[in-house]
Amino acid sequence: MMVNENARQAALPPPASRIKLVVSDMDGTLLTPEKQVTHHSIAAIKALNEAGVPVCLVSSRPPNGMEMYFEVLGIDTPYGALNGGTIFNADRTIRSQLSLDPEAVQEALDMLKVHHIDAWLFRGHEWLVENETGAYVEPEKRAIHMQPHIVSSFAGSLNGIGKITGSSADYEALERQELEIGSLLEGRASVARSSSWFLDITPSDANKGHALRQLAAFYGISPSEVACIGDMNNDIPMLKLAGLAIAMGQATDHVRSHAHFVTDSNDHDGWAKAMEQLVLPRVEKPTSDKTAPEATTPHGA
Structure with a gap:
């Protein structure tokens, strides 16, 4: 990691102690390299739902490419397509949209x-x-x-x-x-x-930071109460605004420098590990019988 990236990470505010919403990237993050969703991730989403924490997706994908996963994920929440430039309601109608000149x-x-x-x-x-x-x-x-x-x-x-x-x-x-x-x-x-x-x-305003603001406003909360997770440069705008920013294990040092924590890669259940070890403890009391995959490492470890 370059010096300026070390300095950037060191300057991050402390991670939020309380999370009310998860906003997640899809490809390279929630999805495996084979574009699948693991049963650990599905279980983590169920646990978040039971804790009263919605999961919203933001992706560079068009809406069709996102909606195809909603049933298996068990989510029915607003989402941001086209890199967050078009926000859709849970019923798939357009909530807001931006277009290029x-x-x-x-x-x-x-x-x-x-x-x-x-x-x-x-x-x-x-x-x-x-x-x-x-x-x-x-x-x-x-x-x-x-x-x-x-x-x-x-x-x-x-x-x-x-x-x-x-x-x-x-x-x-x-x-x-x-x-x-x-x-x-x-x-x-x-x-x-x-x-x-x-x-x-x-x-210019159609980035994942814009989507985070829109989704947080929908739920009546501050971006500081949102956990975001991603792996690429286009995820940085939302990582910069999130109260809890998590980078995937395969992310570049540049992306990692904007995150509080780095989880495992998307081919080793990194998304589920992040939810279980970093997010759920901030929305519910850990129980003695809860088990989680090994793994998330504090940034810079």
């Missing part, structure tokens, strides 16, 4: 095209794709159980866009474009990678 959309598309990065547009429940044979289209269709709308050109589809995703197997190119497009659209868009192969461009 069409000029910013065009500038981002031009940059992605120059660097040979496939671009996708998301608007409400629509997923728009120009290159149907792009490397990540088929995997994404399977991952979110959604079919894209294939268009010959994005020219007539620049209004009402909630998210642009750049997809590429050239991870270094995406990392560079995170900085370049971020600089180009500074003040007009939020630009962050949601995975090594996806770069998400959303309205």
Whole structure:
């Protein structure tokens, strides 16, 4: 970890002693690398529900790709799709939504095209794709159980866009474009990678910190009473606001530096361990017969 990251972590306020809401990322966090949910995580959500603590999800996914998990998770709460730019009510109706300025959309598309990065547009429940044979289209269709709308050109589809995703197997190119497009659209868009192969461009206020505020307000509580957990750069805005910030074990040092604690990775039940060892003790009295997986380590350990 670099010195400035050590300093950032050292400057964090103490973690909250009382938690009333959990706001969680999905991919790389709640979901395993195979996009599954473990029985330990389901049990942890049930325990949180029984303790009166709702679990809300915020993801860069479109709404369809989130809703497909709700039944197995046993949740019926508001959620933030498209990196938090669109907030949905529990009945799946839109509560609020933000969209990119069409000029910013065009500038981002031009940059992605120059660097040979496939671009996708998301608007409400629509997923728009120009290159149907792009490397990540088929995997994404399977991952979110959604079919894209294939268009010959994005020219007539620049209004009402909630998210642009750049997809590429050239991870270094995406990392560079995170900085370049971020600089180009500074003040007009939020630009962050949601995975090594996806770069998400959303309205400037459409980040997971915005979603946290919206969800906390829905429940009438302060962000300081919210526990947040994530693994990528696009999770940092909510980690910075949360009363209890938790990074996944596979997160980079940069992401970890914004967290009070680091749990195990998403292929070793890190999400369930974080809920059982860090969150539940802050919402209910531990009982002598409660067992939990080994693991969470204080940040910096």
